Each structure stands twice: as C-alpha cells, then as structure tokens.
Amino acid sequence: MNDMHERAAQWAGLVSLDDELEREFELRLGECSTLAFRVAFSVLRHREDAEDVAQEAFAKAYRSFRQLRHRDRFRAWLVRMTWRLALDRRRADLRRLRREDVARPSESVAPLTEPNERSELLWQAINRLSEKLRVVIVLAAIEGYEIREVAALLELPEGTVKSRLFLARQQLKESLSWLARTR
C-alpha cells in the first residue's frame, strides 16, 4: 500500500527521481557497508585501509548508481568492485614497501599482518591460494558459508562455488599444517 502511494506521488511529480534514487542508495549503504568493509579487510588486513577502500567503492557505486540497470545485483557489483580496489591498494602498498625497502635496506618494514601468530599463519595460508579460490573462501567465511549467497555475489553457478570452496579448504588445511610444521 505504501509502495502504491509512493508510486502515485512520483507519477504526480511530488517525488523526484533523484530523491528516490538517493533513498534507495541510502538503503543499500545500510545493507552493504559492513560487507564491503569485510571484503576489503580480507585483502588488506588493515582497518583504516579497508575503510578507505570501502568508502572509495561506495563513492564509485554512487557515481554510477543511476546507470545500474539491475539494482538487485548491487551487492555483487559492490563486492567485486571492493575486491578489485582492495587488490589494487595492496599491490600499490607492496610496491611502495619494496621501494622503501630498496632505498633503506637497514630499516625493517612494518608488517601488514596482525601481531597474533595464529592469525598470521592463517593469513599466510590464505595468501598462498589462487585468487579464484581465495575470493570464494573469504566470501564464504563472511557470508556464513552459504553457497547460494556466495554464488549470487560472484554470479557463478552454485556447483562451481561448491567445488572451489572444497578445493580452497583442502589447500588451506594443507598450507596451515605445513606452515605450522616449518615454523
């Protein structure tokens, strides 16, 4: 009923299209901000950097929101955008660290990982995965291992997600065992 009233008001010119888009974007922002942050955090493992990247992804999404035809794909679109932006940010950070390392070899480089040893092992193992497997297992962990949700986010068949998740978990377990033995 409420929706009908809104549509009627819009037809009557009482509500502008921009107002409606703004409201819809605000709704999406409330739904997806934590998801975008966690996706960025899974790549960067740095809170402030992850917030910056998620913020950048939302700004990009806002600029192109009017042109997004299928609004129900907003989550998937935002997740992929955040993932790419986070990867770009990490590559840029690594390049900068390498340059600084070459310039000042005596100084130690601050690690991106958290100080917790167990957590560091886990992130090392995740980083050893290929990107296809990594994004699947990270999103699965964020989404509570709901295959359907991950498939929707990555716009992949559920079977593909399931097999990639299985492979990723196997490789992760092996890497963790190997890393724990060699440490």
Added chain:
Amino acid sequence: MAGPHSLTDVDRELAEALRAEPSGEFRARIRARVASEAMNDRWRLPLPAAAYAGVAGVIMAGALWFMSFGQAPGRQMRDQVPSGHPTMPATDTTSIRSIPSATNAERVPGSPARDVPGRLTIARKTTAPPPSNESPAMSSRAAHVASGPEVLLSDSERAGVQLLLESAASGRLRLPEEMLRDLSLPIVEARTTISDPDLPWVTVEGAVQ
C-alpha cells in the same frame, strides 16, 4: 603453536578472522564522501566526447562559412592585378563568356593584354558600355568580368573543359542537341592585363560552333 587440524577448525578460524567490524564513524564518512559526489546522468555525455563534438561543429561551421562567403572574395582579390605595374609577372586567364546562343556568339576580338596564369573565368555577357579611354574589346571584356558572376576553375578543370569542347568540335564526341543549344559559352583565353601589347587574344570559341 598447533595449527587447526580439521576443516571445521579452518572455517571457524577464518570466520573469526573476518568478523571485523568497521569503526563507528565509517558510515558517516561514506555519507560525507557520497554527498560530495554527483550521480551520473544517463543523458550526460562524457566530457571528451562533448568537447570533440564541439570542436568538430566549429570546424564544420568555419568550412561552410569559408565555402559560401570566403572563397569568392579571396579569388577576386587575386584577380586584381595592378594594370599599370610594369614588374608584375605575366599570367594566363581563360575566360568563357556567356553568349545567348552558339550561333550568335560574339567573338571577342584580340586585344593587347597580360596573362594571369592558372585561372579560368566564366563570365556572363553584359551590355555595360565601355569606358572611353579603353579599346572596345577590352572594355567590353572588363565589363563582363565586373558585372557578371565568375566561375574560377583550376588548370586541370580548364583543360577538361577545353578537351570536351575540342572533342565535340572534331566529331569524336557527340553531345546531345539540347546540350549544344545550352552550351553557349565559347572559351576565350583572355589576357587580362592591358599593359602588354604583344600578347594577342587566343580564342577557341569557334570550336563549339
């Protein structure tokens, strides 16, 4: 340190590691950032495309303006050869004078003149009276050029027209009757400058008759 041994442990470890929450002002920062952004309109062209279209429009308008207004005055400026200047180089001009029909075409008599090269002038016949201090032929011709519209042709175009007329005259080319009736423009290679008495008029107007 003992690592996780089962897949369940791995899943739990990973989920815990990713259970990070953004700071309290995270959404406020996004809203502030978004407030400074503008949503792209569907109809809005990208800036480079609009700039290119604008430049192309200006170029086309300039070209049209030049073709419609700028060409004739420019050519006429070049036609103005100072008549009394002794050091001007000799130039050729070929003139096609418009005469009502080929049968009663008026033959332009020879007259001392200096050439203006590379130009072919098609001038409409005029009845303007000749100035008293010039020869009748020259004044008549000057009046033709001054009063009637001129069609200025390049050397290659002039050669093409001459070849067409010569071919028609020699019988190698048969032109339709109505075209011969309309073709009332004998070509006259005119010497436009008056100062050189040695150069005669060369006419080919008889070729089409």
